[in-house]
Amino acid sequence: MPLAKALDDLQAFLGERLSTAKPDLDAHGLSESYFAPAPPDAVAWPETTEEVSRILQICARHGVPVTGYGAGTSLEAQAQALQGGVTVDFARMNRVLTLRPADMDVTVQPGVTREALNEELRATGLFFPVDPGANATIGGMAMTRASGTTTVRYGTMRDNVMGFEAVLADGRVIRTGSRARKTAAGYDLTALLVGSEGTLALVTEITLRLHGIPESISAGICAFPDMASAVNAVMDTIQMGIPLARIEFVCRETARAFNAYAGSNMAALPHLLVEFHGSPESVAQDAARFAEIVADHGGSEFQWSSNTEDRTALWAMRHNGYYAILASRPGARAIVTDICVPISQLARAVEETQADIAASGIPGPILGHVGDGNFHAILLIDPENTDDLDRAKALSTGMAERALALGGTCTGEHGVGIGKKAFMTAEHGEAWSIMGDLKIALDPGNILNPGKLVPGN
Amino acid sequence: MPLAKALDDLQAFLGERLSTAKPDLDAHGLSESYFAPAPPDAVAWPETTEEVSRILQICARHGVPVTGYGAGTSLEAQAQALQGGVTVDFARMNRVLTLRPADMDVTVQPGVTREALNEELRATGLFFPVDPGANATIGGMAMTRASGTTTVRYGTMRDNVMGFEAVLADGRVIRTGSRARKTAAGYDLTALLVGSEGTLALVTEITLRLHGIPESISAGICAFPDMASAVNAVMDTIQMGIPLARIEFVCRETARAFNAYAGSNMAALPHLLVEFHGSPESVAQDAARFAEIVADHGGSEFQWSSNTEDRTALWAMRHNGYYAILASRPGARAIVTDICVPISQLARAVEETQADIAASGIPGPILGHVGDGNFHAILLIDPENTDDLDRAKALSTGMAERALALGGTCTGEHGVGIGKKAFMTAEHGEAWSIMGDLKIALDPGNILNPGKLVPGN
Incomplete structure (x- = not known):
């Protein structure tokens, strides 16, 4: 039994930091989304790079699958152990090493x-700006190429990871990237690993760019008669070079859910939530110029503030959006999906998605990162009703296909995992097989997170 | 003769767009730098992606090397045909396809x-901001991961290429990336190709991010008593979040060369040349805040203007820096090298480099992109004196080794080609062999720009 032998070898140096107890396995087999549980055969909690390297050497020798695990907040089953094996939980490698x-x-x-x-x-x-909503680990965020509300200003994990220490499938430890702000010294292995979902290596150190906390922040909210007006206002703002730090869209159903959940008093209309970073003068000027654009597009008065409490309340509402929406259908479970399109196609993508959702009979509020052309549908299904799940999956498929037809991508930030594999051929064609070739070059035994992202199993 | 057979097959569909005439071969065998000529056996001028694909199919079948060629402005021999074969000149594929x-x-x-x-x-x-100085082709800039004076604000080619159409070594055509502003759909093949110097594929279409031309631009210049003061002023500016669009450093020798070449009247001191982009109010405010920081660090009055003519004159001087420096030693040839370090190490890296240059007896003015920690030494050698070349190479080696010792990279923007291969093991260790594995995975016959960037020949 290669697995039993591997676990013996692991136990020998991990001791109690290797578990095969059912509660541990079950906890690591869950998904935040609708995927069936897929527990590993064992969970390891390494404390050093060298231990991660030994784990991989042993698992490579015995052909045992290895899945990395951070906070378990990924949405496309990236951390589930589809083929069992060993889940490497990085909970004990949680230090800030060098600032x-x-x-x-x-x-x-x-x-x-x-x-x-x-x-x-x-x-x-200083602060680290990438904010996917969940309190994810930096390792997990790097591996799924996470982004979120601040991406329009600060970029995704692609833009903010400068380098890795990484352990390859055979246990070799490499360093990628540079602490220089830019480098032209060879292939960009850092970018290759960002978003690779643990299929090419396990990362053990991550060097991140930080940003100065802005001297001043202004934030505000406004309503629009329809989605297209809101998107056009955003496009004008970007084209005029007004530096948005956050620009979030919520649909009228989401506004209603906020009102019910948090006692707010939003009009039942699409809204934009906006933030500017800079000096006191510049954020005031940015807000004033934005207010003019909003008015030009038929929006309501842009109510903004640079007061910390007002701002915190605004973003607490946005960050609780998922729970507000979930509460709007008691007993429901949420299927969350994300797509991203060129911004000129965003109004169309949202409107057609809303029409499909309305026709399906499932509640499905929409909210998203409008500055990036990225949005989420939160499809509320009755967990007892298999029809609901089928309809939600059909809606999700329709969204991904529409995104591709409009020149976009089947996922802007949640990643591929197993949930979006079905669209990889449509999105990438022959390039998907190239991803598979790279996977084989770095992990010929296919032990790293097998079944995810690349072709085959 | 595989080569002769390949050229016959190419001639059959390229006709006069395949040349084996000596002047064509010689022109494509040159380098902007000190490397010996390395002409190909033939030059092809394809007009379509399909023709590029056919060229690669034929060359792959016969094992003939293929080197891509843009404007021939690369500095580490990236476009030279080290092993002969066919140079693919993209001069006839120079259209803007879709805006x-x-x-x-x-x-x-x-x-x-x-x-x-x-x-x-x-x-x-709108404009495309990446500006390496030379009027390079977009294909060449993508393949060398070019950057330049505006990188501190707009990033390098890594940040501005959204996707490629690319032809693989076997002639297959793939598409990478997405027109969506972000994507989490699989490995970042786009980033893998950016900076790959034509060793993984020939790119036939490039989708670029554009930026709005700023409403207002302010630019100015100031002198500092020493390099460390200038760098500290830059670090404070960045940490305060003042959005620099350009920030360039020139040493006192460069200032003298400007005076002699262009009749300017700069003090013989280190200078910073700076630019801000934004609204008329914001660029005035940025300049005023920067002036205060300059004064805090003992710099001269920050003389700035938002007048287009003044600004053009300032950047013309900077862009002519290479020629001004070349003119300062009549009859000299220039060896240009670049390194990039974490900005906290920049003053030290420049000062130690200046000491080495002074000790060598070769004139070597320094200028660079201080906001990125990236600088160039322009080493002026007598082409008749082989000792000069040896000393220049030793200086360049010392710079690269110092950059690595200080946590930086052996090249910030010129790339690897053949000139920086010697430092790849020191910079990347085992990760360099991984680059070699990726090369083999995508180009098993090693026909794409052999001898460059990766291990082996």
Whole structure:
């Protein structure tokens, strides 16, 4: 039994930090979304790079699958152990290793969460801006190429990871990237690993760009008569070079859900939630110029504030959007899907999606990162009703196909995992097989997160 | 003779667009730098993706090397045909294919130059910001991961290429990336190809992000008593979040060369040349805040203007820096090298480099992109004196080794080619062999630009 032998070898140096107890296996087999549980055969909690390397050497020798695990917040089953094997939980590798304020960068272990990192940065005047909503680990965020509300200003994980220490399938440890702000020294292995969902390597150190906490922040909200007006206002704002730090769209159903959940008093209309970063003068000027654009597009008065409490309340509402929507259909489970399209196609993509959702009979509020052309549908299904799940899956498929038809992508930020594999040929054609060739080059035994992202199993 | 057979097959469909005439071969065998000529056996001028695909199918079948060629402005011999074979010159694939102003993106063929592209964009209010100095082709810039004076604000080619159409070594045509502003749909093949120097594929279409021409631009210049003061001023500016669009450093020798070449009247001191983009109010405010920081660090009065003529004169001086420096030693040839370090190490890297250059006896003015930690030494050698070349190479080696010791990279923007291969093991360790594995996975016959970037020949 190769598995039993591998677990013996692992136990020998991990001791109690290797578990085959059912509660541990079950906890690591769950998904945030609708996928069936897929527990591993064992969970390992390494504390050093060298231990991760030994785990991979042993599992490679015995052909045992290895799946990385951060906070378990991924949405396309990236952390589930589809073929069993060993799940490597990075909970004990959660330190901030080296902070370099003068260079505005930091090296961390993969298990640190974004909130814990920002807590440690608090005294430095610096912050790490990528914010996918969930308090994910930095390792998980790097591996899924996470983004979120601040991407329009600060970019995705692609733009904010400078380098990795990574352990390959055979246990070799490599370093990628550079602490220089740019490099032309060879293939961009860092970018190849970002978004690779643990299928090419397990990362054990991550060097991140940091950003200065803005001197001043203004944030506000406004309503529009329809989606197209809101999107056109955003396009004008971007084209005029007004530097948006956040620009979020919520549909009228989401506004109603906010009202019911948080006692707000929003009109039952599409809204934009907006934030500007800069000096006190520049954020005031940005807000004033944005207000003019909003008015030009028939929007309501742009109510903004640079007061911290007002701003916190605004974004707490947005961040609780998922729970507000979930509460709007008691007993429901949510199927969350995301697509991303060129911004000129966003109004059309949202409107056609809304029409499909309305026809399906399933409640499905929409919200998203309008500055990136990225939006989510939160499809509320009755977990007792298999018809609901089928209809939700059909809606999700329709969204992905529409995104591709409009020149976009089947996922802007949730990743592929198993949920979006069905669309990879349509999106990438022959290039998907090239991804498979790269996978084979780096992991010939296919032990790293098998069954995800690339062709085959 | 596989080569003769391949050339016959190519001639059959390229006709006069395949040349084996010596002047054509010689012209394509040159380098902008000190490398010996390395002409191909033939030059092809394809006009379509399908022709590029046929060229690669034929060359793959016969094992004939293929080297892509844009404007021939690369600095590490990337476009030289080290092992002969066929050079594919993209001069006839130089069209802007699709411009999408609403999405602020454009799809071009690889042979369009950045100046020609910006000329075509002029009426749209948009521009393509990456500016390496030379009027390189977009294809060449993508393949070397070019950057330049505007990188501190707009990023490198890594940040501005959204996707490719690319022809693989076996002639298969793939598409990478997405027109969506972000995607999490699989491995980042686009980033893998950017900076790959034609060793993984020939690109036949490139989709680029565009940016709005700023409403207002302010630019100015100031002197500092020493390099460290200038760098500290830049670090404070970045940390305060003042959005620099350009920030260039020139050393006192460069200032003297400007004076002699262009009749300027700069003090013989290190200088910063700076630019801000934004609204009329914001660029004035940025300049005023920057002036305060300069004064805090002992710099001279920051003389700035938002007048177009003043600004053009300032950047013409900077862009002519290479020629001004070359003119400062009549009859000299220039060896140009570049390194990039974390910005906290920049003053040290420059000062130690200056000491080495002074000790060598070779004139070597320094200038660079200080906001990125990237600088160039322009080493002026007597072409008749082989000792000079040896000393210049030793200086270049010392710079690369120092960059690595300080946590930086052996090249920030010129790339690897053959000139920086010697430092790849020191910079990447085992990761360099991984680059070799990826090369083999995509080009098993090693026909694409053999001898460059990756291990082996």
